[in-house]
Amino acid sequence: MSGSAVRLPRALPAWLRPRRKSPRALAPLLLAGLLGFLLVWQAVRLVWALIVPLSPLGAWQPQAAVIASPAERRALFASFDPFFRTGGQGAANATVTALGLTLYGINLNEATGGGSAIIAGEDGVQSSYAVGDEIAPGVKLAGVAFDHVLLDRGGARESLFLDQSGEAAVAAPATPLPAPTPEVGAAPATGGELSPAALKAGVGFAPRTEDGRVTGVTVQSQGDGAAFRAAGLRPGDVIRGVNGRPIGSAGDAAALAGQLTPGARLSLEVERGASVVPIAIFVSK
Incomplete structure (x- = not known):
């Protein structure tokens, strides 16, 4: 073999050279890795929730029901007025009014708890007043009952009863009673x-x-x-x-x-x- 030296190629072929990846090519790989990590994390949390069905603060207990005593229930129902009758009728006040008013008639509306009354002043003129109307200066009709009305006189409650001083009329036995009056929708x-x-x-x-x-x-x-x-x-x-x-x-x-x-x-x-x-x-x- 002669003493001539072996000649090597100065550079490797292109297909043997290592390729460098650009940052744009690495971005999809990083995103896929992040999504895979989140998917694994959610799967771990789901398995943990199935194995340990308790909240981080411990076992949840519902609040115990509070049952009122019989005395408290009686007091509650005694103060409840489903038909709003106490506001309109009310018990008679111990103070009878000294005003020169005369009560001639009462129209009690139990459906609404209100009503009206026919009251005459000192002049004898009769007028009809609804609950809340002013009868005289400083005097209002506060409530209506079956035999009296309540007056609000400057914040004080006074009672005015029906005028029953006259003799009751005696019905004649021979007078026939009228037929019942029909309701709405019937013939007059x-x-x-x-x-x-x-x-x-x-x-x-x-x-x-x-x-x-x-x-x-x-x-x-x-x-x-x-x-x-x-x-x-x-x-x-x-x-x-x-x-x-x-x-x-x-x-x-x-x-x-x-x-x-x-x-x-x-x-x-x-x-x-x-x-x-x-x-x-x-x-x-």
């Missing part, structure tokens, strides 16, 4: 033919005011009550409309008595408690 009840004098003498009219506005005419029995019953009326009835026209002013209320003329036919819309009934009255000639 007919009071028969009554003379104008009998109607004016046997039926009293007083305007009913609510929030300072006339909303009807309250009727009350006068004399022996025969004409009142024959007309199909009952104590506490309130006439809200005549011949399809509602009563909404003092003039409408005053004109009602003037319509009781010979030969008149009146179709009345009467408020009776929580219902409204129609009544027809024929005035004889």
